[in-house]
Amino acid sequence: EVQLVESGGGLVQPGGSLRLSCAASGFNFSNYNINWVRQAPGKGLEWVSYISGTGLTIYYADSVKGRFTISRDNAKNSLYLQMNSLRDEDTAVYYCASHGTTGNFDYWGQGTLVTVSS
Amino acid sequence: SYEVTQLPSVSVSPGQTASITCSGDKLGNKYVCWYQQKPGQSPVLVIYQDNKRPSGIPERFSGSNSGNTATLTISGTQAMDEADYYCQAWDSNTGVFGGGTKLTVL
Numbered sequence: 001e002v003q004l005v006e007s008g009g010g011l012v013q014p015g016g017s018l019r020l021s022c023a024a025s026g027f028n029f030s031n032y033n034i035n036w037v038r039q040a041p042g043k044g045l046e047w048v049s050y051i052s053g054t055g056l057t058i059y060y061a062d063s064v065k066g067r068f069t070i071s072r073d074n075a076k077n078s079l080y081l082q083m084n085s086l087r088d089e090d091t092a093v094y095y096c097a098s099h100g101t102t103g104n105f106d107y108w109g110q111g112t113l114v115t116v117s118s
Numbered sequence: 119s120y121e122v123t124q125l126p127s128v129s130v131s132p133g134q135t136a137s138i139t140c141s142g143d144k145l146g147n148k149y150v151c152w153y154q155q156k157p158g159q160s161p162v163l164v165i166y167q168d169n170k171r172p173s174g175i176p177e178r179f180s181g182s183n184s185g186n187t188a189t190l191t192i193s194g195t196q197a198m199d200e201a202d203y204y205c206q207a208w209d210s211n212t213g214v215f216g217g218g219t220k221l222t223v224l
Contacts, residue, residue: 044202045153045155059211062212100166102167104167104206108160
């Protein structure tokens with residue numbers, strides 16, 4: 001069974017940093033491209049970042065470019081999102097989601113809540 | 119940047135057909151997928167590659183995509199289908215979601 005489990009969320013002050021993790025199981029992690037998607041409270045879904053299975057190809061949404069860094073450790077079946085210079089508008093539930101062959105997000109984790117507030 | 123647009127809400131009576139649309143410039147040239155999200159839950163993929171259903175998704179869910187509009191159709195809508203629905207595509211290496219449509223079954 002495919003499982004994605006996010007962790008690392010919490011309360012952080014504006015300008016602060018946080019590192020999210022996503023632990024994968026039930027599939028050959030290194031063969032899969034993975035995304036981060038977020039959802040602000042009461043709002044819609046927003047794509048954040050993509051990383052290929054090898055880690056060599058990375059994309060970011062303009063809203064996080066230069067502040068967030070996606071990475072992965074295939075030996076640990078883990079995905080990460082380093083978030084720096086956090087803003088109020090980064091407050092959201094952050095999901096990791098596997099990337100299907102035609103760009104769909106086929107499996108999702110349960111999400112981890114990041115709250116940016118003073 | 120590329121945008122796709124959804125109506126905020128759609129209502130349907132039980133047993134009737136619900137149509138949820140997603141509009142974007144030349145959207146028919148891109149693959150569109152659809153997600154269902156119920157309150158407090160993670161999104162679930164219900165349609166991918168315009169019209170394909172993942173394993174476990176009921177046959178009453180179908181999709182189409184042509185021109186500037188993609189459509190998610192739910193035939194014989196059930197109360198359990200009440201949820202938020204999001205369309206999604208890719209443009210220039212950027213994932214793009216619609217704003218979501220709240221489907222009410224009443």
